Amino acid sequence: MNLLSLLILHSLLLLLLAPLLPGIIAKTKAFFGGRKGAPVLQLYFDLNRLRRKGMVVSPTTSWIFFVGPLLAVAVPLTASLMLPFGGLAAPVRFGGDAILFVYLFGLLRFFTASAALDTGSAFEGMGAAREVSFSCLAEPAVLLVLLLLGRLAGSFSLQQMLAPQQLAVAWPAQGVTLGLALVTLLVVVLAENARIPVDDPNTHLELTMIHEVMVLDHSGPALGLIEYGSALKLWVLGGLVVQLSLPPLLPTDLAATTLLFIAGQLLLALLIGIIESVMARLPLPRVPALLIGSGLLAAFGLILILR
Amino acid sequence: MTMNLLLTGALLLLVSGVPGLLLSRASGLGERIALLLVAAGTVCGLTGVAGVLRSPVPLLLHLPWSMPGGSLSLSADGVALIFLLPIFIISFCGALYGLGYWKQAEHQRNGRKLRFCYGLLAGSMALVVLAANAVLFIIVWELMALAGYFLITTEDDKEPVRKAGYVYFAATHLGTAALLVMFVLLGQTTGSLDFVKPQSLDGTAPLAGLIFFLALLGFGSKAGFMPLHLWLPGGHGSAPSHVSAILSGVMIKTGIYGIVRVAGFYTAPPAWWGWLLLVIGTISGVMGVAYAIAQHDLKRLLAYHSVENIGIIGIGLGLALIGRSYHLPLLTGLGLAGALLHVINHSLFKSLLFYTAGAVIHATGTQEIDRYGGLIKSMPKTAVLFVGAAVAICGLPPLNGFVSEWLIYLGFFQAVQHSSIGVALSAMFAPALALIGGLAVACFVKVFGITFLGNPRTEAARHGHEAPASMWLSMSLILLFCCLLGLIPWVVQPLLRRAILDWGTELHTAAATFAVARLPWLSIAASVLLLVLLLLFGWLNWQRHRYPQQRGATWGCGYQFATERMQYTASSFADTLVSLFSWGLWPQKHDCKVLGTMPTESHFSSHTPDLVLDRMVLPLSTHIAQACRWLRRQLQQGIIGIYLLYMGLAVAGLLALSSLLGGAQ
Amino acid sequence: MTEQLLQLLPFAVILLGFYVLASQRLRACVEAVALQGALISCYPLLLHGFEGQALMLSGGALLLKGIVIPLMLLRAMRKLQIEREIESLIGFIPTLVVGVVVAAGAFLFADTLPLALEHHHSLVVPTALATMGCGFLLIITRRKALTQVLGYLVLENGIYIFGALISKVLPAMVEAGVLLDLLVAVFIMGIVLHQIKREFSTLDTQPLTELKE
Incomplete structure (x- = not known):
């Protein structure tokens, strides 16, 4: 497959399917709550509606206010280019792209938090402070996982680290360590995507929110970009988990692997829905313990394969 | 030719402030001349840098010099280039910035001094990087340190500025003391005070470890590695901004240069060298x-970020x-x-x-x-x-x-x-x-x-x-x-x-x-x-153009009368992380708990003094000074008989010492 | 199958240890320790196969560590009405960090021990060391007497793993004795807990430091 068609296929997969995930999560939660719930495609309708709305903009804000929403889509899209989707190889791959992948989300965080502070609202300031504080602890955890995968794969490119052929060898030999890495990654994915047990995307009390409170003032197309961006982010970060846990008894067929990857993404959304339904949000002071603890698990795993 | 260009560049920077000294306080001509000289020096320097890059081997320049143990030898290699580049560029940008920031017309009292010392600092930094002889190195190193001191104390009519300058002065001289010992030991190993080629000394030799440690101590105090960083926050916080910029952006890097240079002399160093740097860098x-x-405080905050970045370089x-x-x-x-x-x-x-x-x-x-x-x-x-x-x-x-x-x-x-x-x-x-x-x-x-x-x-x-x-x-x-x-x-x-x-x-x-x-x-x-x-x-x-956009106040969660003072403050923003790191920061928090259903007025503020400087070094030196004062009170009784007794005791002590030493021979 | 279980079991045991170190809720801690006890009771069977002595050891451990003692502790909790551990001197996160460092250290250190060749790269010895480390940490850092008992239990779990490894040469009576000791110890601790509670109306062991002279 040449680069151009790969690029198009890869991006289309992401751009078209990502909004499914929040829908599945919401549906799962509705099922557990004994409700019928919104249709799975709700986010597509929402996005279409938000696109055609006029924005309400506070006079306090400046151009920074719009950089946050723009990056919310641009960053996951750029980062996704370094991630293999099942059998579809990453269109951009080079040694060290894993670090770029992680740091791109740092850029997003910088401007999302800045856009929140741009409104001058104390609540949004609170959310921004929490977001940047908790992410500091998630980043070392991700890096430990990357080091671990890099050591196993002998390469520092996400494509090599997450290649199904490579993982098929690694799982039987280092299953426990990879399991630890998987748990860490899952916790990070939940934290970075503002999910229970770290954050509650559905709460309506500004004081307890982290991510949602930062986007309170956005409206219209800008809010649409943010909603779409968070779906993309869930797909991209969740992609790490899915790609890592693809079973070793994988077919070598390209199309089948990719289909399996998509199914894995949907399953992950289901899993997140279940976690959200059965768990309560942690009290904020306990969140650092969760993130540090998950990082320590990865550190422990890394030591195990180093010895 | 290239070396001459570099040397000319350094010297032009060095003297850039001199013409201003000869002009009157009120004249704005001095600052223009200074900028012109710095610009000329930068052009020479950057051309020189390009020249060195083109030459296949490091360049050397030996000039006659009647200094015991010293020869006026300069060299420019790839490592030096890395440091020369910012020295020239930032010196120029700083001088340009200073033209608007520290106008002679507005700062008649200290404008000329500032420009003179700025030139000295910039030029001596370039020479530090070029020096290939220990004596020359120490001379320009001290020149740089002194220029830095006078720059930090530009506004010497303010008490905190003088204090910060004093801390800098003490720290930099402790560092220089370590460097002097280091260079003497290095000279003993090589037999000459000229710098040797990289990888020409044995890293496993017994003295090598000591030399590296001393270099880390001496250069590290300039660079600002963590326990030795105590002069940075005050120093960078008190100086005028373009001076803080060159101190923090460029001068502390000469410490890094020193470590790179000295560590480079050794082949196959023991592993603990790297580990030590990794640990110090991480801390x-x-x-x-x-x-x-x-x-x-905005500038103190930026100063601590220098410590952070020096840490990254150390890693x-x-x-x-x-x-x-x-x-x-x-x-x-x-x-x-x-x-x-x-x-x-x-x-x-x-x-x-x-x-x-x-x-x-x-x-x-x-x-x-x-x-x-x-x-x-x-x-x-x-x-x-x-x-x-x-x-x-x-x-x-x-x-x-x-x-x-x-x-x-x-x-x-x-x-x-x-x-x-x-x-x-x-x-x-x-x-x-x-x-x-x-x-x-x-x-x-x-x-x-x-x-x-x-x-x-x-x-x-x-x-x-x-x-x-x-x-x-x-x-x-x-x-x-x-x-x-x-x-x-x-x-x-x-x-x-x-x-x-x-x-x-x-x-x-x-x-x-x-x-x-x-x-x-x-x-x-x-x-x-x-x-x-x-x-x-x-x-x-x-x-945005297709669908009309409205203006509306920021959503205050139902509250209508938000004022500017209700915005999130820096203390609150940092609070989560500061408490997470309270084991190392020891912040002082003044918060009143909000109690009762109708709480009365309450406030929160936090302040974090430097652990090393404010909590260890200063109290320690206060105690030492107190002890010394006490001792002096005991000794100085004001009675002549007692002073005579001291003299007698001293003579007796010396006699006893000499007889003891004589006995030993 | 046995091989894979022997690979997985240590991690479950160690992770449960970490969980106890990090958790504030006493009920969850007791349950985790119970699960850990039940898990390690599999060790004799996995190491020596289904035979008389191993079966006896396993059964005893499962009964005592997995069921009886946890139930006793839960009952004590109910009677004494305690639910949460209070923040210890160094906090939960640092304890967890130290715990992971100790566990990692155990894995690095176990390779240097002069062990029999067949145990050289097995995970049994480092697991035992790491579990003992967790137990020690619990006893050292916690303030409530109940969590200190839990620490003692975790420590004993570590010793048990060691014991399971060498149970071939260790008479069964010794093992049984150890288990019995444990039971009696927990009994006594239960009585002591009750007394402490009655005297000081708290389970914090801090007031006990008054008794140092």
Whole structure:
């Protein structure tokens, strides 16, 4: 497959399917709550509606206010280019792209938090402070996982680290360590995507929110970009988990692997829905313990394969 | 020829402030001449740098000099180039900035002194990097230290400034003392006070460890590694902004230069050298940024970020030394390339941050972050410059700070793949680098958000104004460099290759390093990001024009009468992280608990003094001074008989000593 | 199958240890320790196969560590009405960090021990060391007497793993004795807990430091 068609296929997969995930999560939660719930495609309708709305903009804000929403889509899209989707190889791959992948989300965080502070609202300031504080602890955890995968794969490119052929060898030999890495990654994915047990995307009390409170003032197309961006982010970060846990008894067929990857993404959304339904949000002071603890698990795993 | 150019450049910088001294206080001619001389020096210097880069071997210059033990020998190799580049560029930008920031007409009392010492500092830094003889090195090193002292105490009519200057003076001389011993020992090993070729001394020799340790102590106190950083916050906080910029961006790097140079002399150093640097670098990095988060004074905050970035450089150097100990050329190359590139990068974005801080302080008249707010509207250009510098210092793509950290990460990755656990365990420091990055983002969101965004918190912030042309011209120049180095980082590849080669590594190391670290890919990724961003921006703009946009007040969660003072403050923003790091910061929090259903007035504030300086060194020296005063009171009784007794005792003691020593012979 | 279980079991045991170190809620801690006890009771069977002595050891451990003692502790909790551990001197996160460092150290250190060849790269010895380390940490850092009892239990779990490894040469009576000791110890602790509670109306062991002279 040449680069151009790969690029198009890869991006289309992401751009078209990502909004499914929040829908599945919401549906799962509705099922557990004994409700019928919104249709799975709700986010597509929402996005279409938000696109055609006029924005309400506070006079306090400046151009920074719009950089946050723009990056919310641009960053996951750029980062996704370094991630293999099942059998579809990453269109951009080079040694060290894993670090770029992680740091791109740092850029997003910088401007999302800045856009929140741009409104001058104390609540949004609170959310921004929490977001940047908790992410500091998630980043070392991700890096430990990357080091671990890099050591196993002998390469520092996400494509090599997450290649199904490579993982098929690694799982039987280092299953426990990879399991630890998987748990860490899952916790990070939940934290970075503002999910229970770290954050509650559905709460309506500004004081307890982290991510949602930062986007309170956005409206219209800008809010649409943010909603779409968070779906993309869930797909991209969740992609790490899915790609890592693809079973070793994988077919070598390209199309089948990719289909399996998509199914894995949907399953992950289901899993997140279940976690959200059965768990309560942690009290904020306990969140650092969760993130540090998950990082320590990865550190422990890394030591195990180093010895 | 090239060496002469470099030397001319350094000397032009050195004397740039002299003509101003001869002119009257009120005359503005001196500052123009100084700028002209600095510009000429920079042009000479940069041409020289290009010349050295073109020559295949390091250049040497020997001049006759009647100094015992010293010869006036200068040399310029790849390592020196890395440091010369920021010295010349930032000196020029600082001089240009100073034209608007510290106008002779407004600062008649100290303007001439400032310019004179600025030139001395810039020129002596260039000479420090060029010196190839220990005596010459120490002389220009001291000249640099003294110039730095007078620059920090520019406003010597203020008490805190004098205090900060004194701390700097004490710290730098303790460092020099260690360096003197180090050079004597080094001279004993080599038999000459001239610098030797890289990798020509045996790292396992018994003295080598001591020499390295002393170098780390002496140069580390200049660079600002964590327990030795005590002069930085006060020093950088008290100096005028463009002076803080050159001190923090460039001068502290001469400490790094010293460590690189001395460590480079040795072949196969013991592994603990690298490990020590890794540990010190990590401590400096993490605690530096943690302290920065806890600060509310803009310039002190930036000063602590220097400690952080020096820590990152230390981590890179540590990796390079571990690579050299275990003969891993890739690890050496990546660690060194990352550290040296970060030297250049940090000099750029840190200077820019201090310049923008200067512009903000110039406009508002305060250094307290909590008194700013909403400056993006009155100072839009400065805000753009600040955002650029902030993104760069946080190590975020697509600006230059990311590139150097990326190289260091690649080094860590080489380490983790190694089969020996001694090397592989060093990769456990990589998460610390990630933590530093995350904390830096938190810190700069706080600074940027509280300073530039939201509504003005005070009257002064409401009436902010844009900086004069000379200031923002020099700032824009630096931001341009930051963007260039971030978007097309491969332009510095020849420079880094040369530095790696001249550090005494094997021939293939540099080529292998950049076969692993393929910088052009970073350009591709950055351009993809920018392209997507541009497309989305176009779409959003189109939508905004299609559907009418309304103005409406910020959503106050139902509350209608929000005032500026209800915005989130720097203390509150930092509180989560400060409490998380309270084991190392020992913050002083003054908070009243809100009690009862109808609570009365309450307030919260937090303040974090420096653990080393304010909690250890100063109390300790106070106690020592008290003890000495007590001793003096005991000795000085004012009775002549007692003084005679002292003399008698002293004579008796000397006699006893001489007889004892005589007996020993 | 046995091989894979022997690979997985240690991690479950160690992770449960970490969980106890990090958790504030006493009920969850007791349950985790019970689960850990039940898990380690599999060790004799996995190591020596289904035979008389191993079966006896396993059954005894499962009964005592997995069921009886936890139930006793839960009952004590109910009677004494305690639910949460209070923040210890060094806090939960640092304790967890130290715990992971100790566990990692155990894995690095176990390779250097002069062990029999067949145990050289097995995970049994480091697991035992790491579990003992967790137990020690619990006893050292916690303030409530009940969590200190839990620490003692975790420590004993570590010793049990060691014991299971060498149970071939260790008479069954010794093992049984150890288990019995444990039961009696927990009994006594239960009585002591009750007394402490009655005297000081708290389970914090801090007031006990008054008794040092």
